[in-house]
Amino acid sequence: MKKKILSFALTIPMIMMCSAGAASAVSAEELEGTLRMYGPGLFTEVGAEGTVDIVSGLERPGYDKLLERWNELYPNVKVEIEAIPWDNWKAAVQTAAMSGDYDIIIHGNGNADFCLDLTEYIENDPEVKDNVTFYPFRRNPENFTEVKAYGISYTLNPIVCVLDKQIFEDYGVELPDSSWTYDEILSLAEQMTGEDPVTGKTTYGISMCKAADMYKNYKVLSLGLNDVIFDFSEKLADTKVSFDNPTTVNVFEYIQKFGEFSSPDYLEGLNLANAWTEENDTAMTWADGAYTIYNTIKANGLEDRFMFLPLPKVAEGVDAGRTSSVLQDLNMAIYKNTEQKELAWTFLKFMLTDEQAQQWLIDTFSIPANTQYTGLIQEAMSEDYANAIAEIIASNPFGFDSSASDYYDSTWFGTLQSDIVTAGDMVLQGQSTAEEAVANIQANIDTYISSLE
Amino acid sequence: MKNKRKIRHQLTWYSFIIISVICLVTLTYIPMGTTIKYSFYDARTLGFEGSFNGFQNYKVLVSNAGFVKAIINTFALTGLSLLVIPIGYIFACLINGVRNVKVQSLFRVGFYMPNIITGVSVVLIFQVVLKQNGGLLNSALSALFHTDVTVGWLADPNYAKFGAGILGLWANLGYCMLICLANLQGISSDVSEAAEVDGANGWKRWLYITTPLMKNCFIFLFITTIINGFSRFTDLFIIGGNSASGRPGGSLQTLLMYIYQYSFEYPNFGMASAGAMILFLLTFIVTMVNLKLTGFFDKERD
Numbered sequence: 001m002k003k004k005i006l007s008f009a010l011t012i013p014m015i016m017m018c019s020a021g022a023a024s025a026v027s028a029e030e031l032e033g034t035l036r037m038y039g040p041g042l043f044t045e046v047g048a049e050g051t052v053d054i055v056s057g058l059e060r061p062g063y064d065k066l067l068e069r070w071n072e073l074y075p076n077v078k079v080e081i082e083a084i085p086w087d088n089w090k091a092a093v094q095t096a097a098m099s100g101d102y103d104i105i106i107h108g109n110g111n112a113d114f115c116l117d118l119t120e121y122i123e124n125d126p127e128v129k130d131n132v133t134f135y136p137f138r139r140n141p142e143n144f145t146e147v148k149a150y151g152i153s154y155t156l157n158p159i160v161c162v163l164d165k166q167i168f169e170d171y172g173v174e175l176p177d178s179s180w181t182y183d184e185i186l187s188l189a190e191q192m193t194g195e196d197p198v199t200g201k202t203t204y205g206i207s208m209c210k211a212a213d214m215y216k217n218y219k220v221l222s223l224g225l226n227d228v229i230f231d232f233s234e235k236l237a238d239t240k241v242s243f244d245n246p247t248t249v250n251v252f253e254y255i256q257k258f259g260e261f262s263s264p265d266y267l268e269g270l271n272l273a274n275a276w277t278e279e280n281d282t283a284m285t286w287a288d289g290a291y292t293i294y295n296t297i298k299a300n301g302l303e304d305r306f307m308f309l310p311l312p313k314v315a316e317g318v319d320a321g322r323t324s325s326v327l328q329d330l331n332m333a334i335y336k337n338t339e340q341k342e343l344a345w346t347f348l349k350f351m352l353t354d355e356q357a358q359q360w361l362i363d364t365f366s367i368p369a370n371t372q373y374t375g376l377i378q379e380a381m382s383e384d385y386a387n388a389i390a391e392i393i394a395s396n397p398f399g400f401d402s403s404a405s406d407y408y409d410s411t412w413f414g415t416l417q418s419d420i421v422t423a424g425d426m427v428l429q430g431q432s433t434a435e436e437a438v439a440n441i442q443a444n445i446d447t448y449i450s451s452l453e
Numbered sequence: 454m455k456n457k458r459k460i461r462h463q464l465t466w467y468s469f470i471i472i473s474v475i476c477l478v479t480l481t482y483i484p485m486g487t488t489i490k491y492s493f494y495d496a497r498t499l500g501f502e503g504s505f506n507g508f509q510n511y512k513v514l515v516s517n518a519g520f521v522k523a524i525i526n527t528f529a530l531t532g533l534s535l536l537v538i539p540i541g542y543i544f545a546c547l548i549n550g551v552r553n554v555k556v557q558s559l560f561r562v563g564f565y566m567p568n569i570i571t572g573v574s575v576v577l578i579f580q581v582v583l584k585q586n587g588g589l590l591n592s593a594l595s596a597l598f599h600t601d602v603t604v605g606w607l608a609d610p611n612y613a614k615f616g617a618g619i620l621g622l623w624a625n626l627g628y629c630m631l632i633c634l635a636n637l638q639g640i641s642s643d644v645s646e647a648a649e650v651d652g653a654n655g656w657k658r659w660l661y662i663t664t665p666l667m668k669n670c671f672i673f674l675f676i677t678t679i680i681n682g683f684s685r686f687t688d689l690f691i692i693g694g695n696s697a698s699g700r701p702g703g704s705l706q707t708l709l710m711y712i713y714q715y716s717f718e719y720p721n722f723g724m725a726s727a728g729a730m731i732l733f734l735l736t737f738i739v740t741m742v743n744l745k746l747t748g749f750f751d752k753e754r755d
Contacts, residue, residue: 088716088717090717090718090720091499091716091717091720094498094499094720095499098498098499111498113497113498114498210694211694211700211701212693212694212695212696212698212700213694213696264585264586265586267608268584268585268586268605268607268608269608269693269694269700269701270580270584410719411719414513414517414715414719414721414724415517415519415711415714415715415719417718417719418519418696418697418698418714418718419519421696421698421700422519422698422699422700422702422703422706425610425698425700425701425702425703426610426702426703429605429608429609429610429701429702431610431611431702432702440518443518444517444518444519447513447516447517447518448513448517451509451512451513451516
């Protein structure tokens with residue numbers, strides 16, 4: 001009797017699960033329509049049929065592979081992708097959205113005017129909510145104190161520090177771990193700038209992200225030093241910006257000091273031609289595009305020579321102890337007036353949660369945003385590289401997005417991003433002090449905000 | 454009846470230009486009108502009307518230190534680029550003096566060659582030539598002056614305009630030379646021969662006869678060089694590492710690059726349109742002043 005009851009008890013849920021599975025399969029098959037997507041990013045890079053990486057010779061599958069998988073699950077939903085290059089993409093996606101011809105705007109999350117607020121979708125979907133630490137948040141233009149997800153990131157791009165273990169060894173300097181601080185980076189950079197004791201070649205301590213991307217260095221350092229500059233109000237015009245504060249001065253002082261241990265080519269803004277090669281002359285290099293760097297290192301047969309490390313942890317504040325290795329992303333948004341919102345969300349969720357879609361991302365040398373699949377990175381890269389990426393994704397300040405943080409903004413304050421590049425450059429060149437740089441930027445922000453009143 | 458026939462006859466002729474007129478209106482004048490309109494609006498997203506804010510965009514721009522610096526940079530770079538006219542003229546005179554047609558053709562093609570090389574390649578070449586450490590120019594200067602010259606021609610904000618000037622000069626010299634050469638060869642030799650009979654030497658004939666006769670050519674080159682200078686973008690954008698911030702230190706940020714930021718990097722089409730209107734006004738004023746000073750309008754009246 002007991003056996004009968006037990007088998008009955010087990011059979012019921014099994015039947016329910018099967019029927020639920022069948023129901024969901026049926027509902028997937030029942031879905032019909034055509035989803036139209038438009039925008040830049042990964043789909044443009046790989047194209048429909050895939051590409052071959054010119055540096056490493058490695059092949060990347062095209063998005064046709066991804067759509068094959070999609071059509072296995074949703075045979076009656078056709079997806080049409082119009083992939084565009086990055087040139088002038090902001091204006092291009094705006095125009096595309098306004099045409100009303102597209103359901104999904106690739107990398108369109110930056111504009112709340114035409115993108116759907118996905119908060120409710122995310123809240124109601126634990127499969128997404130529980131496995132994502134990074135959202136492409138944006139401020140709500142109706143109320144600037146609100147931060148909302150107008151899109152979903154499908155792949156992440158962390159800023160990492162690439163260490164040349166050979167240079168560390170030559171100078172007899174112990175390799176750091178992710179508990180290091182910015183002062184320690186400075187000290188290490190100083191120790192390894194000079195004549196390599198073993199090879200006799202000139203080496204440099206550090207290269208931050210390239211000078212034209214100085215704002216990325218600012219983002220990393222301002223997060224790391226907990227340099228909160230914004231006090232948002234409902235209206236942008238009432239927002240207080242305290243850029244001219246001692247911590248921001250400290251951020252620019254770090255930039256200036258790191259510059260003292262950088263190569264002349266870096267200071268000139270030239271590409272570091274020898275980076276990731278046998279001739280590499282810089283002990284620590286900050287860079288994004290971690291997967292591409294890894295592939296280049298691997299193609300050069302130098303996997304054992306280099307390693308990735310997250311940048312130091314946030315010193316204090318609400319994010320204390322989390323990494324300051326800022327994450328960047330590629331994302332997708334739903335056009336807010338599309339009639340196929342549910343279908344579009346289904347595709348976004350597919351990009352984020354389907355296992356084969358995650359494998360496609362890995363195959364295209366992209367880092368999945370879903371933490372459940374971080375393990376795929378560890379399968380694809382050796383641990384000296386994969387562990388750093390996994391740590392950055394896991395310890396990213398939850399929901400931190402530089403465009404909606406209290407540290408930095410590239411959208412609402414005029415030419416702030418460009419002003420930071422210019423000021424950082426002047427500081428690096430010794431043409432201006434950190435105090436002057438900060439005061440100049442504050443003046444520009446003040447002028448801009450006063451114009452909004 | 455007669456009028457009808459006349460109108461029909463005229464319509465036949467006007468029909469030949471109707472497509473051009475429609476294209477001109479649709480692709481030039483309507484966008485120009487929209488730009489003027491947007492310059493008075495707070496317009497962040499294309500298609501959304503935005504709100505009318507009067508002269509606010511203009512006010513913000515002219516009170517922004519970065520914008521003022523961009524104007525100064527634009528004038529300085531344009532001023533430097535004008536050097537191409539006298540240098541191009543000198544080269545044209547030298548080439549014109551070569552009697553052998555084949556040799557002359559060789560020089561003509563040789564000097565014009567930089568114009569057919571893409572801007573990106575030119576910048577990449579000049580980044581090597583003007584490099585601070587081990588660059589070709591610095592190495593040559595070091596050898597010449599027997600001292601270590603390490604000028605950051607494209608890296609130091611104090612010298613970057615000269616570096617960009619050298620680049621611009623090299624890239625545009627051929628065009629300028631060719632226009633001058635064409636004009637030189639169009640000058641009648643009668644006056645020059647008469648002066649020679651009167652005892653004028655070659656130098657005097659060049660200075661007092663040939664050069665004044667090139668006035669119209671110089672006006673043309675002056676205006677086109679200024680317009681090109683004001684709209685300079687690509688090479689400086691690449692020098693800055695594909696950034697419109699005008700690296701190094703904003704010293705190479707032109708007005709167009711400043712406007713570009715508001716058009717494509719942090720979209721605010723109202724500000725971008727106001728910037729474009731200011732650029733248009735500056736170009737218009739400089740051109741008018743130039744035409745006035747060179748007596749262009751007097752000639753029209755004559």
